Amino acid sequence: MENILELQQVSKSFQKSGFLLDQITFSLPYGSILGFVGENGAGKTTTIGCILNTIRKDHGKITLFGREMADADTDIREKIGVVYDGDNFPSYWTAKQLSQIMAGLYKNWDNALFEKYTDEFALPSGQKIGHYSRGMTMKLAIAAALSHHPQLLILDEATSGLDPIMRDEMLDVFLDFVQEETHSILLSSHITSDLEKIADYIAFIHKGRLLMTVSKNELAYQYAVMRCQESQFRSLDPGDVLAYRKRDLQTDVLVRNAKEAAGKYKDIVIDHVSLDEIMLLLIKGERL
Numbered sequence: 001m002e003n004i005l006e007l008q009q010v011s012k013s014f015q016k017s018g019f020l021l022d023q024i025t026f027s028l029p030y031g032s033i034l035g036f037v038g039e040n041g042a043g044k045t046t047t048i049g050c051i052l053n054t055i056r057k058d059h060g061k062i063t064l065f066g067r068e069m070a071d072a073d074t075d076i077r078e079k080i081g082v083v084y085d086g087d088n089f090p091s092y093w094t095a096k097q098l099s100q101i102m103a104g105l106y107k108n109w110d111n112a113l114f115e116k117y118t119d120e121f122a123l124p125s126g127q128k129i130g131h132y133s134r135g136m137t138m139k140l141a142i143a144a145a146l147s148h149h150p151q152l153l154i155l156d157e158a159t160s161g162l163d164p165i166m167r168d169e170m171l172d173v174f175l176d177f178v179q180e181e182t183h184s185i186l187l188s189s190h191i192t193s194d195l196e197k198i199a200d201y202i203a204f205i206h207k208g209r210l211l212m213t214v215s216k217n218e219l220a221y222q223y224a225v226m227r228c229q230e231s232q233f234r235s236l237d238p239g240d241v242l243a244y245r246k247r248d249l250q251t252d253v254l255v256r257n258a259k260e261a262a263g264k265y266k267d268i269v270i271d272h273v274s275l276d277e278i279m280l281l282l283i284k285g286e287r288l
Contacts, residue, residue, distance in 0.1 A: 003027040003063075004152055004184040010050055010060030019208060021046050023060070026203050026213045028152075031181040033174065035195030035216075036188040037275070038205035039283055044188040045084075047205070048156050051186075052082065064152070078106060081145030085157030088141040091130025095123055095140060099147075106148035117143035121166075134161035142170060146177065153177060153185040159194055167191075171198050192275040202275065206283050224258035225277060227251075227269040236288075240264070243285035254281040 005028040012021040021043045028034045036044050049055030051062055053069050062068060069076045089098055095118050103109040118125055121139040129137060138161040145153060153174070159167045175198055177183050189195055195202060195216075202219060204211040214223075228236070233244070233251040240261060242254040254273065255261045262270050 002029055004030050004065060004182075005051065005186065006061075006063045007047075007051070008061040010047070010057050010062060012046060012050055012055060012057050019043070019046070021050070021057075021208045024205070024210050026210060028184050028186055028201075030184055031178055032200040033178055033185040033187055033198050034201045034203060034213075035199035036186060036203050036205065037190065037192060037195060037279060040190070042205045043208040044205060045156055046208075048154055048186070048188060051154065052080070078108060078148065079151045081148065081150035081153045083138070083141045083145050083153075083155045083158040085160055088137065088144070089129055091128065093129050094127060095125040095129070098129070098140070098144060102144060102148065108149045110147050110149060113149075114143060114147035117146060135163060135166060138162060139166070139170070142173070146173070151183050153183075153187075155185065156188045157190070158187070159189060159191060167194065174198055192279060196275050204279065204282055211282050219275065219278065220272075222257055222259070223273055223278060224255055224261060224270050225273045225281070226253040226255060226261060226265065227271065228253055232265070232268050236265070238288040241288045243281045243287060245281055245285040252277075252281065252285075254278065254285065 007024050007026055009023040009025055010021065011023055024047055026034070036047070038044055046055060050057045053071065064076055065079060067076065099111050099114050103111060118140070121143060123136055123140055123143070129140065132140065138158060142158060159170055162170060171194060174185055174187070178185060187195065187199065199216050201213060201215050203213040228251045230251070233253065236253065240255055242256055244251055244253045258270055
């Protein structure tokens with residue numbers, strides 16, 4: 001069993017909004033971090049809801065640990081730690097009360113580990129969660145997600161409320177988590193710098209459709225942007241163009257293989273490309 005999570009042609013439609021999650025297919029190997037990136041409303045949270053079975057998919061297949069999860073499969077849920085963007089717990093609870101309640105929900109709840117994280121994250125255990133800052137509530141949610149010894153972490157914008165220093169510390173916590181080869185993380189985020197630091201794979205979603213899933217190394221070392229003048233752009237082989245975006249004096253063109261492009265188009269400037277620029281070209285750009 002190579003993948004901890006697999007989605008095969010997963011679809012979900014919403015009649016009122018008209019939104020369609022359209023045949024999403026990707027897999028997350030054991031011991032890996034997959035960054036799930038897209039603009040607000042692209043379908044990231046809907047996909048996560050389908051994975052967790054909190055949203056009923058219309059079509060497709062989702063397997064976790066080699067099995068499809070039903071409502072009664074509490075043993076699978078025990079293996080998953082989840083952090084959502086926003087209020088994860090009632091505001092009138094304290095961290096100490098949260099630990100007591102979680103101990104009744106999870107067989108493997110580890111209060112000592114939870115206290116270790118709350119101390120490390122400087123979270124006052126006797127203070128009501130409603131008095132925490134946004135960053136503190138996100139740190140508490142991460143501590144809780146890690147403290148029942150999950151194998152899979154599903155994080156929906158889990159670092160968005162943190163300052164840069166604490167965000168960096170959380171990324172180290174996530175990297176430590178996947179040092180165990182049976183652990184993996186699905187990290188949905190719009191903070192592409194976080195994904196560039198820790199993700200092994202990147203999945204791009206836009207308007208409910210998965211545009212691509214690719215290894216971060218491939219993005220870093222093979223993908224590139226050609227800076228074309230108008231005449232150069234017109235001479236391109238359409239098969240080489242993943243996406244393009246016209247600007248005032250040039251057209252930026254995303255290509256999959258920088259080395260091949262450099263050999264084929266010797267007069268065109270070719271630059272390495274950041275995750276931000278790839279996302280911008282895939283979402284805002286056009287196709288030939």
